[in-house]
Amino acid sequence: MTRGSFDRAGAAAFLTLAVLVGILVGFSSALLIWSIDLVEDGVAELAEALSLGDAVFLISVPIGILVAFLIARRFAPEAEGDGVPAAMAALVVRGGRLRLRSWFTKIAATAATLGAGGSAGREGPIVQIGATVGSVAGRYTKQGEDKMRSLVAAGAGAGIGASFNAPIAGMLFAMEVILGNFGLRHLNVVVITSVSAAVTSRLLVGEEQLLQAASHSLEDPRELLLYAVLGLAAAVAAFLLLRLLSLTEGAKIPGPVWIRPIGIGVAVGALGLIYPEVLGTGQQFIGDLLSGVGEPATYMWYTLLAIAGLKILATGLTLGARGSGGAFMPSLFIGAALGAGIAHIVDGSWTVSTLEPSAFAIVGMAATFAAVARAPLTSILIVFEITGDYGLVLPLMLAGTLATFLADRMHSLSAYTMPLARAGIKLTRRGEVDLLDTVQVRDVMTRNLTSVAPDQTLDEIHALLDRERHHGLPVLEGGALVGIITLADIQRADEIPDATVADAMTPRPATVTPMSPVSLAIERMAALGVGRLPVVDDEDPTRLVGVFRRVGAVNAYHQALSASTEHELSLERLRLRTDPGARFFDFRIPRQSMADGRLVKETVWPEGLTLVSVQRGRVVMVPTGNLELVEGDVVTAFGTGAARERTIERLNATGVDDTAEIPEQPSGQPAND
Template sequence: MLFAMEVILGSFAIRHLNAVVIASVGAAVTSHLLLGEELFLTSPPHTLGSFAELFLYVLLAVVAVAFGLLYLRVLDGTAKLKMPMRFPRWTTPIVAGIIVAAIGVFWPESLGTGREFLSGILALDSVDQVSLGAITLLVIAVAKIVTSALTRSGGGSAGSFMPSLVIGGSVGAGFALLIAPLWSMSDLSPGAFAIVGMACALATIARAPMTSVIIVFELTGNYELVLPLMLGAALATYASDRFHPDSAYTLPLRRRGISLPRNEDIDLLDTVEVRSVMQETGEVLRPWNTLAEAAEYFDMSSHHGAPVLNDQEQLVGMLTLSDIADAGGPSQTLTVAAAMSPDVITVIPDATVSEALSRMASLRVGRLPVVSAVDQRDVVGMFRRESVVKAYDSALSMSTGRELYRERNRIRTQPGADFFEVVVPAKSVVANSLVADIAWPPDSVLVSIRRGSSVMVPHGRTTIRAGDAITGFGSPKAYEHLANLVVTKPRSSDIDDTIA
């Protein structure tokens, strides 16, 4: 129940509680009827030796966060790995399986669910009972990170829940073994540190502190470590949020352009639908076209990407200039089918512009095919960067002064991507310059210019005046770049050239 509210909904609102409670109770009753009361993991009743140990649990939380963030980085990195185009797709799971098997030969504890391995660690009440060394346990944690990520990237079945417990349990027990020779205030229990390490790693990877604490309680039936569990999970969540924006569950969604909203503020671009700003499909590419023909099409159309339709006018892929470059450049022999991306992220006409924009930004693409809500292979238009400007202008025309400032101008699904406003000072280097002559930040879009009480959509021949409020969309670096550009004063040589 807590997992659904913390990770998926991101809210503990009362209106969500009824449905979540009913589903959770139904699932719990069903599992008890089918599986009985057997605990998934068993653990003896570990206790807090002394309050001074809380300091060690804080240090453990820091270490667990490091391993959790490493897991997220490796998970994201391996998901982006692709075999060279000359190899068939079925070679990916074979290569991943061979690497996982090779790791398992040396560290078999990194394979499978790790249930027996964890139960053995949790049963340890003294450092003298440990058969594995501290370094070995930490290496097992790293090996589990690699095997889990490779299994998922290779198309195998592997979640993030059990890997996070194995990683945390190994780190916790290994940490206790490393600290025990230096600690004299109490006897350290590797099993207790393994339990807290599990909660800290799960809190880092799933970004759900309450769920982590309760799940560890339920899995082990051990309620004696409430204080270090809650302290470690809270610190782990706070620290991990500062270094990585996503959890293991939202990371795959982010790569697909899907972001879970965290609040209910109204986005300015939520008021505009894709259908009202999308462009006509125009000319399309065919799978049998050569890459040379595709490159010529892009030169003629000034587009950087286009949908690929088969002879039945169905969407089968997407080709971009980057795909052509990755395939070795324009070729008279290589076809579009060999270089295109068959897995196409699309958007429907009824979607809001903010949804489409979030997908574009997450995938780092400049266009999305607009498909019919009935047939996902029927292309009805294209949503491109130009559509964003048109949508924002449309939204501005429906809003006025104070209402515009009340609305949230941060795209709710794109942390790090903002609509920002910069006012041009009187002696700015961009004052009295044409938009086309200004070196705008490469990762930004010039959205509008507010001059007095009027708002205009700029084009290349628009002249920037002192006092203009420039609205742009882009990353924080783009905002910083634009702000520095606008406030920069012209050099004396530029003034002399102007006078001359």
């Protein structure tokens, strides 16, 4: 298909595009795995050539993190760190737009970090890589913003599906974490993309690269007490990891930029001298615990708990050093070691049933990830798809829900929302149905707004803003949107002599498109804390077509509220017409009653009543909201018998005379007065 034809061809072509995105994400996942393996092999050869053994990590880890930091800084700063927050920010702030260069950069930076021994996971990076694939595919085929969001979320979820051969868990991750809602309009494309990515990745890398576990079951209901304890321990472990990530990622380290990755990288390598298991992704260690074979399955409880603690420290330091990797796999690692360790602790004194450390490892890793990411559904589904068995459904639900509940109270932000909060982005999750979903930006945006040029002086702009009573204006260069200048920008640039718009403006501002729902624009404004957003053409993000401002949000709300009210009234009229007990009837307005001297719209009428006409003497009037009712008016209404009785009771109770009731004829028609 030609560029842009997907959108014209309809739903079938869009789902075909989703399959292609899934295949590309599956290939990207395999490429990332191969790249990590390549670096790991190089480190192993270096250790063998120099006879360094595990001491090689004192060299490889800091160099690997430094290389990752420099690559990201040079080519795509958004490739630094986890990867999931970058995908979330792209949806919230940039309408799903991610640069193609972040695909190459993220693969290279992650391979350098993890292959050299940095403690992190590859799942976060593959989420960003998958989201980038979806974004580029959406831009190339000229999809609208809503479909672009679907493709970005689908690509992100497909990364999880490809990593674990768990497409349903990938779908849930996209909806629960990336989108933050379970909108049905995104479901088809997310599922199709996740399945095709999982199949592609499995064909390319085989099953040996994926986590697998034997099935288990709950032998005795009293074991749930132990799983509850595990949920509590998982919440504490998640809190420690989140707290450490908050401290290390936000810490300011004086000196040259290379001090941070080198200095912290040496500390991470030193932890590997104590327990080498804590370095890298740790997937082999988890696999041994889940299968019950290999050296980790023979570790004592204190060794397992020590490894879990050191993994928390190593992961916090690696990501704090600006390495490229995610918190997904480390949280599974920590939970698995924690669960197996707790099982070993109580095994000697527990006589009710036989405890399987591997079963506790499975539940522990799900509970810890649920607490770290605040994604209990994704964590449970991943375990179901890994084991292919539902025998641990009750322990998983209990431990995962309890861990999430407790962690949310100990630390309000997840591993994915913390970086967004530091960047000043506040997520405001919308429900499936929002009143402002019914109004598009084009209906309320400001058109023909004055624009300014980058070479204009700030004094000129300040005078222009005062004259037109605006707080900000778009900046155009050669007809293309290049930034936005606000009063706050001008104030911050006061100390710059002879400053121009180019010196003070916000470049590459967040934008919306005319077809975007107003709810999305408001969400984006709230996330960034701004009062206006440039509105750009759907196909050309540099062509300005308007500006969405706060006043537009107010107008949109009134427009949506009016439409919603009219819709509700039409439904009420339809309900009354189809109610078998509804009929026409008359009543009179008594003197000094609740309706005497008041407008129709100001009078509180009972539910189930619709006014049809008002007769005043020989004149019959339509009962609009602004019609004033007076004593003696005869009102014809349509409603239920109960509504008639309540209306007459209220009028008589508030009037001087009990004259509201007009007897009905036996046929049910109103009597002639």
